Amino acid sequence: MAKIPEIRTVSVTRYVTPLREGGSLPAIAEADDGFLYALKFFGAGQGVKALVADLIGGELARLLGLRVPEIVFANLDEAFGRSEGDEEIQELLRKSEGLNLALHYLSGAISYDPTVDKIDPLTASKIVWLDSFITNVDRTARNVNMLSWNKQLWLIDHGAALYFHHSWPDWEKAAVQPFAAIKDHVLLPLASELDAITPVIKAILTPEVIKDIIDLIPKVWLMDYAYTTDIETTRKIYFDFLTHRLHHSDIFIKEAQHARASLI
Structure with missing residues (x-):
């Protein structure tokens, strides 16, 4: 029987840049393990259901032998967004304090x-x-x-x-x-x-x-x-x-x- 991988939890340490092509303002962010991730926020307009669908869909795809970047849970500390100058992004970060979803960032893809x-x-x-x-x-x-x-x-x-x-x-x-x-x-x-x-x-x-x-x-x-x-x-x-x-x-x-x- 196929083994379902455990999902790691990382803590976001640095907001790098928004991925403006996404309707829910995902972002490239660095975590405490030193890797970059495409971070998706539960406080975005699509809400937590989009994260649930991303998790289920991604892990089903992986089971079928399709390539999906590693999915992790990404914890966002309440103090994280205080230094962000963009008011829209700051509001998104404030609404997303806690557990979010992220995919390992494939640099150069x-x-x-x-x-x-x-x-x-x-x-x-x-x-x-x-x-x-x-x-x-x-x-x-x-x-x-x-x-x-x-x-x-x-x-x-x-x-x-x-x-x-x-x-x-x-x-x-x-x-x-x-x-x-x-x-x-x-x-x-x-x-x-x-x-x-x-x-x-x-x-x-x-x-x-x-x-x-x-x-x-x-x-x-x-x-x-x-x-x-x-x-x-x-x-x-x-x-x-x-x-x-x-x-x-x-x-x-x-x-x-x-x-x-x-x-x-």
């Missing part, structure tokens, strides 16, 4: 360019499959959320996935819906192996490993928007959504195949 970077059909199919599974709307030509680094493809930013959690009462309906937005996926034309990889992926994504990933979500994040007063009930909804959707994968795979057929 560039955005994936489908006209330059070649991806094999199996890898493309895995990514399309994953994004259909977690309903990730953010892997389009406009915003690929993939990087080329050391001649390898890396996935970043799954914060727009799992959008069912913005409307909790409808989670059962959302779990069995096709994913129409897959038609805009930048890798869809290359994803010719969706049928072939489905049993392989299902064998990897057992209920046990899905639960292990969901158990990584910090309680303090779930307290921010718990479906009920019981945090573990909220955690269980994530588990039930993913296992139900996995069981009904033929629905979103057929949608992806239909969308691909219209492109090629």
